[in-house]
Amino acid sequence: MYEFKYHRPGTVRQAANLLVKNEDAKVIAGGHTLIPVMKQRLASPPHLVDLSHIEGLDAIEMKGRALVIGATARHAEVATSAIVGEAIPALADLASGIGDPAVRHKGTIGGSLANNDPTADYPAAVLALGATIVTNKRRLKAEEFFQGLFTTALEADEIITKVMFPLPKKAAYIKFRNQASRYALVGVFVARRPSDVRVAVTGAGSEGVFRVTAFEEALKKRFASKALEGIAVPAEGLNSDIHGSAEYRAHLTGVLTRRAVDAANAKA
Amino acid sequence: MAKISLIVNGNPVTANVDPRTLLVQFLRENLKLTGTHVGCDTSQCGACVVHLDGKAVKSCTTLAVMADGHEVKTIEGLAADGAPLHPMQEAFREHHGLQCGFCTPGMIMTAIDIVHRKGHELDDHTIREELEGNLCRCTGYQNIVASISAGAKAMAKSDLA
Numbered sequence: 001m002y003e004f005k006y007h008r009p010g011t012v013r014q015a016a017n018l019l020v021k022n023e024d025a026k027v028i029a030g031g032h033t034l035i036p037v038m039k040q041r042l043a044s045p046p047h048l049v050d051l052s053h054i055e056g057l058d059a060i061e062m063k064g065r066a067l068v069i070g071a072t073a074r075h076a077e078v079a080t081s082a083i084v085g086e087a088i089p090a091l092a093d094l095a096s097g098i099g100d101p102a103v104r105h106k107g108t109i110g111g112s113l114a115n116n117d118p119t120a121d122y123p124a125a126v127l128a129l130g131a132t133i134v135t136n137k138r139r140l141k142a143e144e145f146f147q148g149l150f151t152t153a154l155e156a157d158e159i160i161t162k163v164m165f166p167l168p169k170k171a172a173y174i175k176f177r178n179q180a181s182r183y184a185l186v187g188v189f190v191a192r193r194p195s196d197v198r199v200a201v202t203g204a205g206s207e208g209v210f211r212v213t214a215f216e217e218a219l220k221k222r223f224a225s226k227a228l229e230g231i232a233v234p235a236e237g238l239n240s241d242i243h244g245s246a247e248y249r250a251h252l253t254g255v256l257t258r259r260a261v262d263a264a265n266a267k268a
Numbered sequence: 269m270a271k272i273s274l275i276v277n278g279n280p281v282t283a284n285v286d287p288r289t290l291l292v293q294f295l296r297e298n299l300k301l302t303g304t305h306v307g308c309d310t311s312q313c314g315a316c317v318v319h320l321d322g323k324a325v326k327s328c329t330t331l332a333v334m335a336d337g338h339e340v341k342t343i344e345g346l347a348a349d350g351a352p353l354h355p356m357q358e359a360f361r362e363h364h365g366l367q368c369g370f371c372t373p374g375m376i377m378t379a380i381d382i383v384h385r386k387g388h389e390l391d392d393h394t395i396r397e398e399l400e401g402n403l404c405r406c407t408g409y410q411n412i413v414a415s416i417s418a419g420a421k422a423m424a425k426s427d428l429a
Binding site for chain 2: 001002003004005006008028031032035036038039048050052053076099100101102103105106182
């Protein structure tokens, strides 16, 4: 790891000022992606701005008809929160399956989204549920936020402060893990929302998380796994590597979507 | 350099560290607490698990500066020198929950964290699921699971958390 200067701001405003003042500064919260990347010298930020001591930034609460999760809420907190369990149990489920217990004690929702790893779990939930990402500057819709591999709409001095999830009628997340890394080879989040259905897929796309509109239209007509019969996901644009071909991932996307629809129906 | 102050195994510690010092390096090299091990150094194997404010974390993926103002407990902090072992340590000894022993400190710190979160009556399936982030390369899981099951029960009757 290369040298850096460590900063521990007490407010989001202080944190943003530090990002403006120090070129190439990086935000750290749980550190479970950034520290490994820095150890490998794939990143060498001269300044680290630690958000984990900003009071209230990890709050989980209901605001009107939306579940609001603070950026530094840890995966373990989302997984065990009674508020999340009541509002969107599929989201608590998803958080309980990220990494392992020790990783979940450190990793944060804001960190996962800002990093936008193509195999991360949270981006699928945010896109399928139609969440809004709130930053220190503005509000971003999920579809404008994610912009490809490890790329988001965030500007250099922009910090995620919270994520607002509108409540779905039904939802479920199913992932098929890579047996070695335990990351999602494919993960599918299905949400039946008041006005439509969304299907978001992580792990499979070469440009990161994406929606399957053919599935969404069929499920809007009838929210049952049978409605997906005969509809295939094209392999074009999907990842192909030693763990699975694009065709395999396309097939898996269909299988997992059907399982997610069944799981969502079973819960309600 | 950055000045940090934290509590390690109940004792206040103050030190000047390079901000890139990992918590595990600080524990092993500055404080000479070598019970916490570095296995994979990539946050997968769990040999480096310690408790940070009472929760199991991987100290190879935590900066020492991030622990400033916080409380750390390592395997050395479970029982005083010369005193009887912590019930979870005793259970690993009794049930032969180790072969080479390299993963054992991390296994025990994770095991105690499991008990804190899931209680004293743990079925084998729960223990195996919860051990996802701790690797034993002697393939000794059978006895590790038996040790944790017994240690969890024994912790209910002990003053040591």
